[in-house]
Amino acid sequence: MDMKEILSKTIEQAVAQAVKVGAFSVEAVPDFTLEVPPQKEFGDYAANVAMVLSRQAKKPPRVVADAILQNMGKPEWLERAEIAGPGFLNFYLKATWLYDALAQVLEAGSNYGRSDIGNGARVQVEFVSANPTGPLHVGHGRGAAVGSVLSNIMAAAGFAVTKEFYINDAGNQMDCLTDSVIARYLQALAAGGEKAGTIEFPENGYHGRDIIELAEDILANHISGEEFLTRGGSFDPAAIPAELYDAFKELAQQEKLARIKKDLADFGVTFDVWFSEKTLHEGGAVLGAARELQSKGYIYEKDGALWLKSTDFGDDKDRVVIRENGVPTYLAADIAYHRDKFHRGFKQVINLWGADHHGYIARMKAAVGALGFDPDRLEVIILQMVSLYQNGEQVKMSKRTGQGVTLSELIEEVGRDAARFFFIMRSTDSQLDFDLDLAKSQTSDNPVYYIQYAHARICSIFRQAKEAGVVMPAVRDTDLTVLALPVETELIKKILSFKEETELAALRREPHRMARYAHELAALFHSFYNHCRVMTDDPAVQKARIILVLATQIVLRNVLGILGVDAPEKM
RNA sequence: GCGCCCGUAGCUCAGUGGAUAGAGCACUGGUCUCCGGAACCAGGUGCGUAGGUUCGAUUCCUACCGGGCGCACCA
Numbered sequence: 025m026d027m028k029e030i031l032s033k034t035i036e037q038a039v040a041q042a043v044k045v046g047a048f049s050v051e052a053v054p055d056f057t058l059e060v061p062p063q064k065e066f067g068d069y070a071a072n073v074a075m076v077l078s079r080q081a082k083k084p085p086r087v088v089a090d091a092i093l094q095n096m097g098k099p100e101w102l103e104r105a106e107i108a109g110p111g112f113l114n115f116y117l118k119a120t121w122l123y124d125a126l127a128q129v130l131e132a133g134s135n136y137g138r139s140d141i142g143n144g145a146r147v148q149v150e151f152v153s154a155n156p157t158g159p160l161h162v163g164h165g166r167g168a169a170v171g172s173v174l175s176n177i178m179a180a181a182g183f184a185v186t187k188e189f190y191i192n193d194a195g196n197q198m199d200c201l202t203d204s205v206i207a208r209y210l211q212a213l214a215a216g217g218e219k220a221g222t223i224e225f226p227e228n229g230y231h232g233r234d235i236i237e238l239a240e241d242i243l244a245n246h247i248s249g250e251e252f253l254t255r256g257g258s259f260d261p262a263a264i265p266a267e268l269y270d271a272f273k274e275l276a277q278q279e280k281l282a283r284i285k286k287d288l289a290d291f292g293v294t295f296d297v298w299f300s301e302k303t304l305h306e307g308g309a310v311l312g313a314a315r316e317l318q319s320k321g322y323i324y325e326k327d328g329a330l331w332l333k334s335t336d337f338g339d340d341k342d343r344v345v346i347r348e349n350g351v352p353t354y355l356a357a358d359i360a361y362h363r364d365k366f367h368r369g370f371k372q373v374i375n376l377w378g379a380d381h382h383g384y385i386a387r388m389k390a391a392v393g394a395l396g397f398d399p400d401r402l403e404v405i406i407l408q409m410v411s412l413y414q415n416g417e418q419v420k421m422s423k424r425t426g427q428g429v430t431l432s433e434l435i436e437e438v439g440r441d442a443a444r445f446f447f448i449m450r451s452t453d454s455q456l457d458f459d460l461d462l463a464k465s466q467t468s469d470n471p472v473y474y475i476q477y478a479h480a481r482i483c484s485i486f487r488q489a490k491e492a493g494v495v496m497p498a499v500r501d502t503d504l505t506v507l508a509l510p511v512e513t514e515l516i517k518k519i520l521s522f523k524e525e526t527e528l529a530a531l532r533r534e535p536h537r538m539a540r541y542a543h544e545l546a547a548l549f550h551s552f553y554n555h556c557r558v559m560t561d562d563p564a565v566q567k568a569r570i571i572l573v574l575a576t577q578i579v580l581r582n583v584l585g586i587l588g589v590d591a592p593e594k595m
Numbered sequence: 596g597c598g599c600c601c602g603u604a605g606c607u608c609a610g611u612g613g614a615u616a617g618a619g620c621a622c623u624g625g626u627c628u629c630c631g632g633a634a635c636c637a638g639g640u641g642c643g644u645a646g647g648u649u650c651g652a653u654u655c656c657u658a659c660c661g662g663g664c665g666c667a668c669c670a
Binding site: 384 | 598607608614615618619634650664665666668669
């Protein structure tokens with residue numbers, strides 16, 4: 025049990041005792057905050073319990089506070105407690121708690137920061153889920169980074185996390201992809217011949233260079249011109265036999281998906297499950313889900329289509345699930361997909377969507393409700409838009425012409441670590457201005473380098489210590505109480521807050537907290553480093569500082585691990 | 596028109612029902628006989644506007660203003 029839990033329990037007991045002796049009366053103790061106060065003069069922890077109890081107790085906050093203190097006894101770890109301001113309880117702990125806690129960090133090592141507040145609950149995080157029709161762009165990059173870091177955070181907090189990518193490999197965008205590839209294929213095939221220049225490209229096709237390259241690759245390595253003609257192909261795209269068309273579709277889709285997987289792997293993002301939309305259609309799950317909704321009475325027919333009564337569940341309007349032509353909508357497949365998720369036993373299902381999909385939340389939650397699941401078990405995190413900036417100007421991009429900046433280009437430009445860090449350092453609710461110049465600068469202006477530098481510096485200290493023949497001290501043989509300077513105790517306190525930061529980031533689904541924490545930790549370390557020599561004449565001080573630096577290194581590694589950013593030993 | 600997100604320091608952004616609202620960049624000036632100067636230290640009358648709830652609002656509610664994104668039998 026850490027200090028905060030002990031203190032919290034002590035307060036609750038004191039309140040109960042105060043009620044028992046009749047100091048005041050309350051029905052139940054409401055939630056109160058117990059936090060590190062903004063000024064260190066206010067102690068190590070401050071609680072607002074008296075203020076939140078004031079109304080119920082029908083007594084002024086400071087009177088309630090006094091009664092709580094009178095009934096708290098004198099725990100051995102407590103230096104003193106005071107009533108302050110409007111009724112805060114400020115707790116000043118004996119210095120030993122800091123050092124005991126620091127020693128525990130060393131013992132926990134790479135496990136420090138892990139907790140079990142998730143209680144092993146099975147949680148699914150679905151993210152990126154891009155159509156396999158082209159390369160990932162920077163918007164997907166934000167989703168990939170946030171999804172992967174959030175998953176790491178929640179895993180560290182004791183959730184059983186499954187990372188999943190939903191492959192939109194059904195529907196007309198796949199036909200559109202195939203049409204585009206075939207057009208490029210025919211153009212390549214016709215090159216130099218009499219048909220050259222006569223092949224038209226589909227108006228709504230994918231114009232990217234990657235499609236041209238893909239078509240050329242198919243011509244060179246998969247379907248030769250000769251084979252194409254033998255299998256019934258011609259320069260008329262409309263006359264291509266279904267079997268041949270499907271062969272193109274399969275090749276195109278596989279290549280696009282392989283490229284996506286590669287880009288994500290290069291970005292350090294992995295998935296536990298790749299879930300194909302197509303399998304939902306082919307396995308009958310889409311129609312099965314629609315039938316289930318129908319049997320529950322939430323489907324009706326209008327204008328030849330089948331509609332979901334999503335307005336019964338808070339949506340603005342009802343939604344078509346089966347079109348007039350009998351083809352299920354995207355929503356129908358998504359309903360089947362989410363039904364499948366819940367059937368698989370996930371307690372919470374978290375989806376990361378781009379801001380352009382926020383209008384979809386209400387209908388999806390409605391559908392989940394209609395299926396009989398608690399809509400709150402579906403959480404949708406909306407990621408606001410990303411804008412790239414270079415030389416102080418916004419880098420314009422256009423998805424339609426395929427001239428957008430791809431994720432792989434971005435990684436090549438600024439590096440994996442910087443890209444990951446920049447994508448998660450802002451709240452998901454905020455639009456992200458991604459400064460390319462800053463991200464690739466190898467100076468302390470760049471927060472990624474700043475943090476990594478702290479780690480490299482620590483490694484450098486230890487390298488030199490080793491060369492000098494310094495023996496690494498054992499925690500239990502070290503008197504840590506010599507670490508009494510403000511720069512030392514502040515660093516220790518920051519180290520000790522890591523577990524709580526991780527828990528908070530997990531519970532609130534806020535990965536950017538980890539990025540800020542890492543930066544704050546690095547800043548306190550650099551400050552410590554500039555004020556205190558680790559290798560020094562005083563053996564007692566040296567031992568204790570080595571322990572402190574070791575603890576810093578542990579936490580830096582752990583937090584960078586969660587961020588998926590390298591912790592280099594040299595830079 | 597309706598819905599979601601945002602509006603905090605010159606810029607990019609944290610934060611939060613409570614005690615003196617923070618960080619980075621930029622700018623200015625300092626720190627080095629010593630563990631990596633990719634560092635440190637110092638410098639600041641900012642919560643869009645107006646109401647409301649509250650003992651207390653930057654935080655919650657309402658309206659308005661400004662910016663972004665949506666509002667399909669597309670995905």
